[in-house]
Amino acid sequence: MKEGPDIARIAALIGDPARANMLTALMSGKALTAAELAAEAGVTPQTASVHLGKMTEVHILHKRRQGRHRYYAIRDENVADVIAGLMGLAEKAGLTRTRTGPRDAALRTARSCYNHLAGDMGVRLFDALYERGYLSRSGEDLRLTDTGRDFFTDFGIDFSALEQKTSPMCRECLDWSARRSHLSGNLGRAILDRLIELNWAARDTNSRAIIFTKRGKAAFIDAFG
Amino acid sequence: MKEGPDIARIAALIGDPARANMLTALMSGKALTAAELAAEAGVTPQTASVHLGKMTEVHILHKRRQGRHRYYAIRDENVADVIAGLMGLAEKAGLTRTRTGPRDAALRTARSCYNHLAGDMGVRLFDALYERGYLSRSGEDLRLTDTGRDFFTDFGIDFSALEQKTSPMCRECLDWSARRSHLSGNLGRAILDRLIELNWAARDTNSRAIIFTKRGKAAFIDAFG
DNA sequence: CAAATGCTTCGTTCTGGATCGAAGTGTGAA
DNA sequence: TTCACACTTCGATCCAGAACGAAGCATTTG
Known part of the structure; x- marks a missing residue:
């Protein structure tokens, strides 16, 4: 409660399962549309929209309009590094997402x-x-x-x-x-x-x-x- | 929901304000007792105990018993790096904790x-x-x-x-x-x-x-x- | 123009998890 | 042994915020 930046806000954002799934999908480096990310996270478009808005607000994601699509991408290398770091920690702790896809x-x-x-x-x-x-x-x-x-x-x-x-x-x-x-x-x-x-x-x-x-x-x- | 490690669990842990405060305090590198961390987070010892247990379980923290004290510390460099990274992101997003201490x-x-x-x-x-x-x-x-x-x-x-x-x-x-x-x-x-x-x-x-x-x-x- | 598509906003519901009081366990001191 | 202390576990409460249906806005297509 004393000095420094508020890591809780950002970590909490990353810490929601739906958002974490979106971020994991975006770690490929590609920009994805809101609908694609909703599917990836397993939530409806409305819910995804709220999530994406929050992450964009704190500069975790970058939003680009193109026609009637909105493309979202990981904002920059710093963000990608943090997420990669979290993946390392999660893996070392034995925390893996259950369903394993064909790819x-x-x-x-x-x-x-x-x-x-x-x-x-x-x-x-x-x-x-x-x-x-x-x-x-x-x-x-x-x-x-x-x-x-x-x-x-x-x-x-x-x-x-x-x-x-x-x-x-x-x-x-x-x-x-x-x-x-x-x-x-x-x-x-x-x-x-x-x-x-x-x-x-x-x-x-x-x-x-x-x-x-x-x-x-x-x-x-x-x-x- | 497909491949890879579950970053949500770990990020969610870091994302709670009380736990984030504890982690920030521990970023000095020193080991602190459960009671000290409770004070740092502004919660009761019971609550702190639950938090510390969870963080130890996923290998974010390291616990050492000494007499009737339990000393907690950041587990390793990988964890410290992630937290430092989050601090960077938070600062860049303009998210700072309000009360600023003397040091x-x-x-x-x-x-x-x-x-x-x-x-x-x-x-x-x-x-x-x-x-x-x-x-x-x-x-x-x-x-x-x-x-x-x-x-x-x-x-x-x-x-x-x-x-x-x-x-x-x-x-x-x-x-x-x-x-x-x-x-x-x-x-x-x-x-x-x-x-x-x-x-x-x-x-x-x-x-x-x-x-x-x-x-x-x-x-x-x-x-x- | 209307219709379809992609996304967002609003309002409501509901649940996971933080919190704390109370009680329990283990350690050290007297 | 008894007390004090450090911490943990249990049980109950309570609330932030995730979720979705419905409706609204913007853009492209026909």
């Missing part, structure tokens, strides 16, 4: 998280790199070792470009489907790009799933398994 | 955020660096310019050590007291360390406040103001 299996296997590889394949990759000594941890920081650098140079990653950037090369990202870390950062991004470039995998057009080709999956396991 | 002024002026300088002084520093062309933005990324590097070398920052690390040199950090960004990343950390080394400022022992000495404040304004 889930694919998402759990491999999906994009921001721009790097997440899901089982992502965790597998991370573990393998660490085990082989390509990555090393010092405190909170994650470093790419020299042998790791050599390995990925062979794999076709252009480090001269990556090292220009000031954003971190390697980071651990905690995500929901496995309760473990996978690799993010510049390298994480570059690896996913390369996987797609090699035609080992492709992005699904209407979800965040990453679909491995048969050959791609075999090659991936061969390279990192 | 607030110091915290708003200057405090540590992870290991870098936040608060008015932090924002001031960031603005000055940007204005002078020591920092430049390219898209999401923040870069230290060559003149900036020269400046901070003169200031006594050892870049040979900093550049070893893979974590980012410069990042923008959104925090609650000003609705603006301040500098984090390796450089942000190094600057705060250097300020303390120079005796321009010192960490307060029982809060996250950074106390500037009279001479230190003058020197800071002279250097960055």
Whole structure:
């Protein structure tokens, strides 16, 4: 009751099941219409409208009119980060939404998280790199070792470009489907790009799933398994 | 209602005013007793007990028994990050808790955020660096310019050590007291360390406040103001 | 123009959960 | 042993806010 910002208001908004479902749906990054979000949340359009209004008011969502549609999207990266963080906490606490849809299996296997590889394949990759000594941890920081650098140079990653950037090369990202870390950062991004470039995998057009080709999956396991 | 973790449960927990107050109090990093947290939240011990039980159950809090006291603390960095993120969102949305306590002024002026300088002084520093062309933005990324590097070398920052690390040199950090960004990343950390080394400022022992000495404040304004 | 569609506003109902008094459990002190 | 203290559990109350039917507004289509 003393200093600081009122986290309760925002957290309470995220904390309603209907709104949480909407936000989870919007975490794909796509903008969705009010009706789509109502369906996603399992409520009537009236109810959804109220929810969306509240979330827009506190700048969690962004609203764009287009014809007779209203498109809603996650406002910015800061909001997305918080929601991703909550997903991590929820997963670690073992809190999962009950009904699992058909697309889930694919998402759990491999999906994009921001721009790097997440899901089982992502965790597998991370573990393998660490085990082989390509990555090393010092405190909170994650470093790419020299042998790791050599390995990925062979794999076709252009480090001269990556090292220009000031954003971190390697980071651990905690995500929901496995309760473990996978690799993010510049390298994480570059690896996913390369996987797609090699035609080992492709992005699904209407979800965040990453679909491995048969050959791609075999090659991936061969390279990192 | 389909895939993924249930963020609603956790967010709803954080979203209750009493619990949010407790969590805000615990963000200092200290462990507090159930009674202290009850007072902080403005509820009776019975009510507090229920709240604390729920938060412990979903692994937001950590409970430690000691004699007839129970000490509660934020469970880990992941939880702290989410709460800090929520504070950022709340501040940006203009949602502040009404009553402002006595220690607030110091915290708003200057405090540590992870290991870098936040608060008015932090924002001031960031603005000055940007204005002078020591920092430049390219898209999401923040870069230290060559003149900036020269400046901070003169200031006594050892870049040979900093550049070893893979974590980012410069990042923008959104925090609650000003609705603006301040500098984090390796450089942000190094600057705060250097300020303390120079005796321009010192960490307060029982809060996250950074106390500037009279001479230190003058020197800071002279250097960055 | 009218009709259909997409969304919002209003008014009402109803329930989950916060709250506290009272009583119970466990620990430490006298 | 008895008392005081710290905390928890139980039971009852009570209210904020989620939900939806109905009606209203705006835009596109026919």
